[in-house]
Amino acid sequence: MKWDAWGDPALAKELSADIKGLLAAALGVTGDAAPGPDASEVVLRPSALTPDDLAALAAVVGEAHLSTADADRLPRAGGKSTPDLLRRRSRDPQDAPDAVVLPGSEDEITALLAVCTERRIAVVPFGGGTSVVGGLDPERGAFAAVVSLDLRRLDQLLDLDETSGEALLGAGLTGPAAEALLAEHGFELGHYPQSFRFATIGGFAATRSSGQNSAGHGRFDDMVRGLRVVTPTGRLDLGRAPASAAGPDLRELFLGSEGTLGVITAVRVRVHPVPAVKAYEAWTFPDFTTGAAALRAVEQQGTGPTVIRLSDEAETMINLAMTEKIGGEAAISGCLAVTVFEGTAEQVAARHQLTRAALLAAGGTSLGEAPARAWEHGRFNAPYLRDSLLDAGALCETLETAAGWRDLHALRFAVTTALTEALPGSLVLCHISHVYPTGASLYFTVVAALGEEPLQQWGAAKRAACDAIVRSGGTITHHHAVGTDHRPWMADEIGDLGVRILRAVKAEIDPAGILNPGKLIP
Ligand SMILES: Cc1cc2nc3c(=O)[nH]c(=O)nc-3n(C[C@H](O)[C@H](O)[C@H](O)COP(=O)(O)OP(=O)(O)OC[C@H]3O[C@@H](n4cnc5c(N)ncnc54)[C@H](O)[C@@H]3O)c2cc1C
Numbered sequence: 109m110k111w112d113a114w115g116d117p118a119l120a121k122e123l124s125a126d127i128k129g130l131l132a133a134a135l136g137v138t139g140d141a142a143p144g145p146d147a148s149e150v151v152l153r154p155s156a157l158t159p160d161d162l163a164a165l166a167a168v169v170g171e172a173h174l175s176t177a178d179a180d181r182l183p184r185a186g187g188k189s190t191p192d193l194l195r196r197r198s199r200d201p202q203d204a205p206d207a208v209v210l211p212g213s214e215d216e217i218t219a220l221l222a223v224c225t226e227r228r229i230a231v232v233p234f235g236g237g238t239s240v241v242g243g244l245d246p247e248r249g250a251f252a253a254v255v256s257l258d259l260r261r262l263d264q265l266l267d268l269d270e271t272s273g274e275a276l277l278g279a280g281l282t283g284p285a286a287e288a289l290l291a292e293h294g295f296e297l298g299h300y301p302q303s304f305r306f307a308t309i310g311g312f313a314a315t316r317s318s319g320q321n322s323a324g325h326g327r328f329d330d331m332v333r334g335l336r337v338v339t340p341t342g343r344l345d346l347g348r349a350p351a352s353a354a355g356p357d358l359r360e361l362f363l364g365s366e367g368t369l370g371v372i373t374a375v376r377v378r379v380h381p382v383p384a385v386k387a388y389e390a391w392t393f394p395d396f397t398t399g400a401a402a403l404r405a406v407e408q409q410g411t412g413p414t415v416i417r418l419s420d421e422a423e424t425m426i427n428l429a430m431t432e433k434i435g436g437e438a439a440i441s442g443c444l445a446v447t448v449f450e451g452t453a454e455q456v457a458a459r460h461q462l463t464r465a466a467l468l469a470a471g472g473t474s475l476g477e478a479p480a481r482a483w484e485h486g487r488f489n490a491p492y493l494r495d496s497l498l499d500a501g502a503l504c505e506t507l508e509t510a511a512g513w514r515d516l517h518a519l520r521f522a523v524t525t526a527l528t529e530a531l532p533g534s535l536v537l538c539h540i541s542h543v544y545p546t547g548a549s550l551y552f553t554v555v556a557a558l559g560e561e562p563l564q565q566w567g568a569a570k571r572a573a574c575d576a577i578v579r580s581g582g583t584i585t586h587h588h589a590v591g592t593d594h595r596p597w598m599a600d601e602i603g604d605l606g607v608r609i610l611r612a613v614k615a616e617i618d619p620a621g622i623l624n625p626g627k628l629i630p
Pocket residue numbers: 114187188189232233234235236237238239240243244259279300301302303306307308309310311312313314315316317318319320365366367368370371372373491587588589591624627
């Protein structure tokens with residue numbers, strides 16, 4: 109992962125002539141932004157850890173798995189939101205964790221948390237580094253120093269129960285690594301967020317991630333059967349049967365806990381055989397309201413697509429769902445919907461047929477396979493464009509929410525209005541990314557000309573959008589999580605008593621408060 113941009117440097121994307129044309133015509137963006145520094149030019153605040161602190165940490169993980177080198181601290185200085193990328197482009201001194209520790213076992217994590225509690229060092233658990241909500245900011249809270257606890261060495265398939273369809277996966281496995289290990293046995297997890305190539309199993313659990321196949325396989329938290337967690341005051345091994353009435357489900361405390369309550373070391377997940385067959389069909393609807401009603405019909409009738417998503421008119425017009433064609437001549441009119449079906453040949457045929465019938469009855473027109481295949485082909489590549497857009501002087505960021513079907517259109521209108529008013533002349537695009545029988549999530553992409561102070565520019569727009577979400581009854585986050593960015597709205601989301609409950613749990617299991625200060629819990 110690049111330290112100042114998304115993903116694999118080899119896959120960086122130049123802006124096409126079409127996109128440059130769109131930027132000039134729609135946003136008046138013509139010149140390039142000032143380039144950011146090379147990694148070697150970045151000035152990092154020196155490590156605040158004392159020689160004694162470093163010796164105590166090294167005694168746990170070994171010298172080889174502890175580093176204060178800038179080259180190791182800089183890539184753990186934050187996540188991959190647009191504000192993160194803008195901070196990395198700054199020539200001012202940058203903040204970073206004071207050291208990086210790479211434990212190799214639960215025993216080492218227990219010992220590290222004890223050292224950090226005793227020496228009053230904050231700890232930021234680090235998975236794939238793809239947070240887009242400030243979840244990895246090296247905040248020290250009340251402490252003099254902070255370490256990044258990188259989980260990449262916990263990268264094993266620890267158990268596979270083929271009979272029950274369950275796998276125990278190390279928290280540090282990336283999406284592709286986990287799928288490769290499962291595929292050796294003919295199984296698949298089926299969790300494909302857009303950050304799939306870099307994000308980890310522990311990160312998916314810690315943020316309640318949701319993947320593109322959520323219609324078929326559910327969100328990541330739906331897949332979780334058990335969790336192993338190390339906290340400063342002890343260890344937990346949660347979830348021992350397919351279902352249980354043994355009181356409140358404590359797994360729920362750690363799903364979405366964002367490193368504030370414990371370090372997730374392994375996750376037991378539901379897995380399924382690698383699908384034998386896939387089928388694709390794209391659709392167009394005359395408008396977003398008709399398309400949304402069609403998706404609702406599919407979900408409420410339970411016709412079983414693995415993927416179903418709907419772009420609004422603006423997204424469809426610029427071909428956002430088909431990465432290779434973005435900004436080109438509009439290939440499709442109205443609103444594009446993509447469906448994908450997976451399973452055995454019989455299951456796929458039956459699900460496809462039922463879904464087709466529902467979409468046709470709801471006013472859809474089939475576009476055949478090609479646009480759905482094009483979406484799948486480019487589905488992990490669009491984030492590379494964000495870096496090229498920044499280079500070209502355009503700010504691009506996303507945000508997401510969810511609500512019941514009844515309130516969805518008012519929510520979309522309120523967020524679009526808030527963003528457009530805060531960023532005059534911007535492009536605001538939206539799609540339905542995940543569906544449920546009772547509602548759906550809305551995913552917004554915003555593109556605007558970079559202002560003089562882009563962090564403040566986006567900060568004001570984001571605040572306006574979050575206020576609009578709260579006012580309209582949406583959730584402050586459907587899958588990106590809370591981190592630092594959404595924390596000011598948490599009290600609105602869960603109420604004052606809810607906040608006190610979270611604080612009480614934190615006080616019990618992390619009494620010194622070393623775990624990820626300043627995130628999630630107000
Ligand atoms: C381009 C892009 C596309 C994205 N697309 C999606 C998407 O489609 N769906 C989606 O849900 N999200 C998406 N995200 C957000 C992000 O990828 C998810 O939140 C992901 O689950 C984070 O996983 P990670 O391993 O990178 O965690 P990190 O970013 O490393 O950490 C995220 C948070 O979890 C904590 N954490 C990480 N690992 C552990 C652990 N083992 N124990 C305890 N705490 C831990 C961290 O302290 C931090 O607070 C996207 C992000 C980017 C940049």
